[in-house]
Amino acid sequence: MIYHEEMEKPEVIFVVDPMCSWCWGFAPVIEKIRSSYEEQYDFSLTVGGLRKAGEMVWDEKTKRYLRGHWEEVSRKTGQPFDLSLFEKPFFEYDTTPACKAVVTVRELLGTVQAFRYLHAIQSAFYAQGIDITNPRLLQGYYEQLFGNSAKFAFFFLSERAETLTEHDFAKARAMGATAFPSVVFIDREGHIMCQKGYRSEDEMKQLLEKRDA
Numbered sequence: 180m181i182y183h184e185e186m187e188k189p190e191v192i193f194v195v196d197p198m199c200s201w202c203w204g205f206a207p208v209i210e211k212i213r214s215s216y217e218e219q220y221d222f223s224l225t226v227g228g229l230r231k232a233g234e235m236v237w238d239e240k241t242k243r244y245l246r247g248h249w250e251e252v253s254r255k256t257g258q259p260f261d262l263s264l265f266e267k268p269f270f271e272y273d274t275t276p277a278c279k280a281v282v283t284v285r286e287l288l289g290t291v292q293a294f295r296y297l298h299a300i301q302s303a304f305y306a307q308g309i310d311i312t313n314p315r316l317l318q319g320y321y322e323q324l325f326g327n328s329a330k331f332a333f334f335f336l337s338e339r340a341e342t343l344t345e346h347d348f349a350k351a352r353a354m355g356a357t358a359f360p361s362v363v364f365i366d367r368e369g370h371i372m373c374q375k376g377y378r379s380e381d382e383m384k385q386l387l388e389k390r391d392a
Contacts, residue, residue, distance in 0.1 A: 189390065190221045192363040194356035196229035197277035197297055198312075200249050201377045203305045204256035205360045206298050208380045213294070216387055224285060224293050226278035227359045228348035235272045249305075255377070261308035273312050277304075279344040280317040283335045286343065288325065299324060364390050 193209055195202040213222050235241055242265045249260045264270060277300055285293035299320050303309040311317060314335065322328040334340050354363045355373035362383070364372045374386065 187367075188219065188221050189367055190223060190365040191216075191387070192223045192225055192354070192365070194225045194227050194351045194354070194359060194361040194363060195297070196227045196274050196359045197281060197300050198272070198274040198304060199227070199229050199359040200245075200252045200260075200305065202360045203301045204252040204258045205377050206258070206301055207256070208378065208383055209294070210298070211380050212383050212387070215384070220387065222294075223290055224281070224297065225351055225354075225356070225363075226281050226344065226347045227351045227356060227361070228278055228344075229274045229359060230272055231275055232271055232273040237267075237270050237272070252377075259306040261306055263308040270310075271312060275344065276314055276317060277311045278347070279335060279340050280311075280314075280321070280331075282344045282347060283331055283340055284321065284325075286340075287330055287334060292325065296321065296324060362386070366390070 191212075193205075195205070195209075216222075246262065246265055249262070252258060253260050280300065281293055281297050284296040300311045300317065303316075303320065304311045309316065311320075318328045318332050318335070321331040325331075351357075351361070354371060355361075356363060356375065358375040360377060362374045362378065364374070364386075366372075372390075378386065
């Protein structure tokens with residue numbers, strides 16, 4: 180893909196899902212990289228849509244599978260995990276509401292606040308065991324961070340929010356970001372390169388410095 184106009188700065192798109200464990204492991208890296216390279220790159224955020232309602236059977240096999248992933252992420256990244264989710268007899272592992280909430284914040288308040296909100300709800304789910312599939316709780320986190328949440332509630336329930344969220348999912352696939360997290364680089368001429376999977380801070384720095392050379 181090539182854009183017709185040259186961009187002022189190359190762009191880095193973080194493609195994540197709020198309920199993806201490796202994306203939670205990647206959260207500190209995202210913040211350090213955004214802080215260190217804000218002069219060289221434009222950073223943006225796209226949600227990937229890891230899982231929709233009905234796609235995961237909540238049984239003991241699923242719990243073992245997820246728990247193993249969470250423990251691996253914790254070992255590799257040092258991120259905290261609350262394992263109380265696996266005590267629930269039923270859980271609908273639907274990541275769409277949380278994705279739509281991030282899109283809502285991005286549309287209402289911009290990319291910087293969307294990253295802030297993303298990391299808050301990731302922490303709620305993974306470190307505190309809070310069910311962020313619940314729209315009322317998602318609204319509550321908006322209110323905690325940004326104040327009056329009436330605009331959030333209105334936009335979250337709108338057809339536009341649904342459309343933009345599905346557009347993010349399609350955009351992620353179109354860019355080749357079929358695993359989360361993914362990092363998509365767009366150079367000044369508009370050429371795209373997608374790196375799938377978790378990267379450490381040092382690995383990300385090497386990638387960014389290589390791309391900017």
